[in-house]
Amino acid sequence: MAEEEDGEIIHRAALEDRVVVTLDADFHMQLALTQACKPSVIRIRLEGLRGEECSELLQNVLHQCADDLKAGAMLSVNEYQIRVRRLPVA
Numbered sequence: 001m002a003e004e005e006d007g008e009i010i011h012r013a014a015l016e017d018r019v020v021v022t023l024d025a026d027f028h029m030q031l032a033l034t035q036a037c038k039p040s041v042i043r044i045r046l047e048g049l050r051g052e053e054c055s056e057l058l059q060n061v062l063h064q065c066a067d068d069l070k071a072g073a074m075l076s077v078n079e080y081q082i083r084v085r086r087l088p089v090a
Contacts, residue, residue, distance in 0.1 A: 006030060013039035019069055021058065023047070028074045035088040040069040045078040 001009050006026050013020045020027055020041045027041045042061060049057065061077055062069070065084060069075070072087035 010036070010039060010041075028076070031074055031087060032089040037072045037087045040073050040075070040087070042069075042075045042077060045076060 001012070004012075006024070007030065009020060010027065010030060012018075014036070018039055020039055021044065022041065023044055025043060028043055030036075031041060042058070044054070044057065046057070057077065061075065061082055065073070065075055065082060068084050068086065074085045074087065074089065076083040
């Protein structure tokens, strides 16, 4: 879906009950503006991660935040913390 518009990715992820993983802040903005309850979005705020590093990071995030992701949340992940905001954003 790398070629799709952000709105289409959000729509499809919500329909299929998936989590969006991105480096792009636009997904969080769209969820906030539309007051959406789904899908959950994980924004990785680290650049230059290798495949194995990214996989380990995501596994850690999924383990720590499984309940938030199931309920609907926006996560922002950097090297020091995972910031969680439940959806819809007020």
